[in-house]
Amino acid sequence: MVAEAPVLRGRGKGAARPPLRLVDVVAEEAERFPTGVPELDRVLGGGLVPASLVLVGGEPGVGKSTLLLTALGAMSRERRALLITGEESVAQVKLRAARLGGCDDVEILAETELDTVCETLERERPAVCVIDSVQTLWSSEVGSAPGSVSQVREAAARLLRVAKEAGVATFLVGHVTKDGSVAGPRVLEHLVDCVLQFEGDRFHAHRILRAVKNRFGSTNEIGVFEMTGAGLVGVPDPSELFGRTHAGEVGAAVACTLEGTRPLLLEIQALVSPTDLAMPRRVGTGVDPKRLAMIVAVLARHAGLALGGADVFVNVAGGVRIDEPGADLGIALAIASAAKGVPVREGTAAFGELGLTGRLRAPAQRDRRVEECRKLGLEPVGGETLRQALGAALSDSAN
Ligand code: TYD
Numbered sequence: 283m284v285a286e287a288p289v290l291r292g293r294g295k296g297a298a299r300p301p302l303r304l305v306d307v308v309a310e311e312a313e314r315f316p317t318g319v320p321e322l323d324r325v326l327g328g329g330l331v332p333a334s335l336v337l338v339g340g341e342p343g344v345g346k347s348t349l350l351l352t353a354l355g356a357m358s359r360e361r362r363a364l365l366i367t368g369e370e371s372v373a374q375v376k377l378r379a380a381r382l383g384g385c386d387d388v389e390i391l392a393e394t395e396l397d398t399v400c401e402t403l404e405r406e407r408p409a410v411c412v413i414d415s416v417q418t419l420w421s422s423e424v425g426s427a428p429g430s431v432s433q434v435r436e437a438a439a440r441l442l443r444v445a446k447e448a449g450v451a452t453f454l455v456g457h458v459t460k461d462g463s464v465a466g467p468r469v470l471e472h473l474v475d476c477v478l479q480f481e482g483d484r485f486h487a488h489r490i491l492r493a494v495k496n497r498f499g500s501t502n503e504i505g506v507f508e509m510t511g512a513g514l515v516g517v518p519d520p521s522e523l524f525g526r527t528h529a530g531e532v533g534a535a536v537a538c539t540l541e542g543t544r545p546l547l548l549e550i551q552a553l554v555s556p557t558d559l560a561m562p563r564r565v566g567t568g569v570d571p572k573r574l575a576m577i578v579a580v581l582a583r584h585a586g587l588a589l590g591g592a593d594v595f596v597n598v599a600g601g602v603r604i605d606e607p608g609a610d611l612g613i614a615l616a617i618a619s620a621a622k623g624v625p626v627r628e629g630t631a632a633f634g635e636l637g638l639t640g641r642l643r644a645p646a647q648r649d650r651r652v653e654e655c656r657k658l659g660l661e662p663v664g665g666e667t668l669r670q671a672l673g674a675a676l677s678d679s680a681n
């Protein structure tokens with residue numbers, strides 16, 4: 283194992299122990315195994331680490347159970363894969379499995395009592411186990427109701443120990459609600475090895491899986507899926523899907539962002555509409571509100587756009603959330619296009635971090651972004667300052 287959890291230690295009677303020098307520590311890079319879902323492997327950092335504990339959070343209905351059952355099905359061909367269901371009955375899971383296909387060898391147990399679950403894992407020792415969901419587990423030693431903070435914490439701590447000792451790679455499903463009223467994955471983040479967040483609107487087909495914590499790899503990888511009638515299908519080339527605008531449409535631009543190691547083209551849409559509000563609204567979906575406020579202010583100050591009397595709305599395609607400054611220029615372009623009523627020049631994509639002085643900074647991994655733009659036949663917008671870039675990208679160059 284790469285890392286042994288500190289909780290395993292300290293069972294002695296308090297006797298002092300000699301520390302080791304790091305050079306003498308023998309640590310073998312753990313052999314990962316594929317989950318059979320390439321987009322999930324990517325987010326985990328190249329496969330599942332044996333005996334690790336992975337929390338998968340997301341709103342109800344986003345597709346957590348579907349994703350993990352698909353993965354269990356694929357893994358069950360090579361190794362023992364167990365599903366512990368507390369939410370759905372065995373029969374319900376069977377129906378879902380029939381829809382997905384390939385799950386015949388998955389073992390299943392409907393159980394919510396924590397001691398029973400732990401004992402079972404210790405005896406059966408499957409290579410991988412999914413607990414759906416951690417909020418349904420309860421221990422009689424903890425006084426409160428299932429789903430409460432203390433129950434969820436106790437369950438995660440016990441399962442962590444079992445995962446390490448019995449060598450079971452364990453996925454914990456955790457529901458998050460928008461208002462955070464249920465004791466959700468947040469209270470467990472420090473305990474587990476990886477936290478994956480499954481995002482997306484259940485009314486739209488696309489889902490984004492994102493690593494928010496990963497002890498064994500990078501945290502900014504994303505996986506993209508489409509929910510279809512036959513389960514979740516990975517989208518290996520999301521730029522193709524999200525990186526297109528309609529020719530001549532005002533208020534749309536293509537931004538090239540970097541998600542982990544993967545450059546991603548995203549359509550950004552903006553609407554600028556006059557308002558009588560003393561505090562005009564700046565509303566972004568998929569964009570950090572502070573970043574959006576900054577971009578609007580820089581546009582007003584350094585590109586002469588009169589946005590003080592207008593509401594500004596920004597939307598990122600596909601429900602993707604941007605948290606990288608390299609997308610600034612793309613966002614600024616979409617807003618400028620909307621404000622001026624001029625479409626962005628066809629066949630262009632934008633990336634660049636916007637400084638407060640209106641100067642553009644080359645973002646990380648510039649070459650890979652250029653490559654991604656070219657792959658889709660788009661030319662990156664050039665310019666050293668925001669004003670120059672707007673002049674180059676907005677067709678009438680009235681700037
Ligand atoms: P589910 O995995 O049950 O979500 P979660 O465990 O996160 O609560 O997925 C629920 C939604 O997915 C449900 O509304 C139906 C839809 N779905 C499909 O569209 N196709 C499918 O093949 C499956 C299994 C589910």
Ligand code: MG
Nearest residue numbers: 346347369414
């Ligand atoms: Mg579920």
